Amino acid sequence: MNTELDFDKMGGLVPAVVQDLSTGEVLMVGFMNEEAFQKTVETGFATFYSRSRKKLWLKGESSGHRLVVKDIATDCDQDALLVKVDAIGPGVCHNGYESCFYRSLKDGQWTETEKQTYDPNAVYGGSK
Amino acid sequence: MNTELDFDKMGGLVPAVVQDLSTGEVLMVGFMNEEAFQKTVETGFATFYSRSRKKLWLKGESSGHRLVVKDIATDCDQDALLVKVDAIGPGVCHNGYESCFYRSLKDGQWTETEKQTYDPNAVYGGSK
Numbered sequence: 001m002n003t004e005l006d007f008d009k010m011g012g013l014v015p016a017v018v019q020d021l022s023t024g025e026v027l028m029v030g031f032m033n034e035e036a037f038q039k040t041v042e043t044g045f046a047t048f049y050s051r052s053r054k055k056l057w058l059k060g061e062s063s064g065h066r067l068v069v070k071d072i073a074t075d076c077d078q079d080a081l082l083v084k085v086d087a088i089g090p091g092v093c094h095n096g097y098e099s100c101f102y103r104s105l106k107d108g109q110w111t112e113t114e115k116q117t118y119d120p121n122a123v124y125g126g127s128k
Numbered sequence: 129m130n131t132e133l134d135f136d137k138m139g140g141l142v143p144a145v146v147q148d149l150s151t152g153e154v155l156m157v158g159f160m161n162e163e164a165f166q167k168t169v170e171t172g173f174a175t176f177y178s179r180s181r182k183k184l185w186l187k188g189e190s191s192g193h194r195l196v197v198k199d200i201a202t203d204c205d206q207d208a209l210l211v212k213v214d215a216i217g218p219g220v221c222h223n224g225y226e227s228c229f230y231r232s233l234k235d236g237q238w239t240e241t242e243k244q245t246y247d248p249n250a251v252y253g254g255s256k
Contacts, residue, residue, distance in 0.1 A: 004238070009179065015143045015157055015208075024152030029143055029208040041233065051137060074238055075228035076221050080143075080157040082229040093204050100203035101210040105169065110132070110202055 006079040007034055013049060016081040018092070021070045027092045028100040030059070032081065044069050046083055063123045065089030089118075096120035134207040135162055141177060144209040146220070149198045155220045156228040158187070160209065172197050174211055191251045193217030217246075224248035 005014055013031040020027055030048035032040065036056055039047040043058075046067035050057040060066030067085040074081055091098040095116075102114040133142055141159040148155055158176035160168065164184055167175040171186075174195035178185040188194030195213040202209055219226040223244075230242040 003233075010138070017145050017154055017157060019154055026145055026147055026154065026210050029145060029203065071232050073229040073232045073241070075157065076223045076225075076230070077228075078238075080228075082154050095204045097204075100205075100208075101201040102204070104199050104201045105131075110206075113201070 003034075003037065004078055005034070005037065005074065005081075006077060009079050013051075014079055014081055016046070016048065016083050018046060018067060018083050018085055020087055021084040022086070025099055026101060027067075027085070027087060027098070030057075037081070040069060040083070041072070046085060059092070060088065063089065063094075065092060065123075067092070091117045094120055094124060096123075131162075131165065132206055133162070133165065133202065133209075134205060137207050141179075142207055142209055144174070144176065144211050146174060146195060146211050146213055148215055149212040150214070153227055154229060155195075155213070155215060155226070158185075165209070168197060168211070169200070174213060187220070188216065191217065191222075193220060193251075195220070219245045222248055222252060224251075 007014055012033050016030050016032045018027045033049040036047045036049045046059045046069055048057045066088045069083055069085055071084040072081060093100040096118050097114050098117045102112060103110040104113045135142060140161050144158050144160045146155045161177040164175045164177045174187045174197055176185045194216045197211055197213055199212040221228040224246050225242050226245045230240060231238040232241045
């Protein structure tokens with residue numbers, strides 16, 4: 001499959017925005033290299049490239065909180081992806097929240113706007 | 129304001145996902161450096177750093193299609209932003225669509241899933 005995505009602008013990666021299909025909530029931003037993108041398409045589970053671990057990362061491989069891909073869109077410049085998912089489990093954030101975007105700017109401070117939906121220590125055993 | 133954002137992971141930039149506050153639609157992904165972020169906060173209009181033009185870019189400065197910022201959230205690692213906006217005008221995409229994500233993957237091909245909402249040549253005069 002020639003996807004014609006532009007991986008060059010970011011050293012082999014494109015940002016992938018993950019949105020909950022049913023609620024419209026933006027859950028996280030990950031990065032995909034071409035292999036992660038192909039894995040995502042082939043398996044139907046969102047797979048990213050971990051910049052810190054420098055390897056492919058099947059979201060939910062340790063927590064079980066996989067992301068079932070329902071739609072993948074690209075933008076005008078084909079250098080970003082929007083992945084609509086059904087999220088398995090109580091949340092995608094390793095800090096215990098449904099969305100990684102659980103803090104908003106209020107009076108110059110990042111302020112928690114969501115409640116934790118699970119205990120991250122129980123799921124991740126204290127590590128990511 | 130010490131925003132404690134992590135600009136280092138991407139050479140001084142963070143990806144900024146723009147979401148329509150009222151519809152929940154993801155409109156575009158831009159990038160902000162620290163100055164663009166500060167401008168966005170100070171002015172209330174989404175301002176990005178253009179990687180191609182290598183300068184600050186007030187979204188809508190040529191088209192008039194500005195993005196009025198209603199909320200700015202950051203993620204767990206503080207290396208991405210989610211900017212909820214009221215979008216002025218018929219669309220954010222310079223190709224004439226409401227959202228830049230107007231194509232989805234269908235049977236291995238990027239396929240248009242949205243209709244144009246305006247004539248980009250009338251707005252941009254044939255250039256971006």
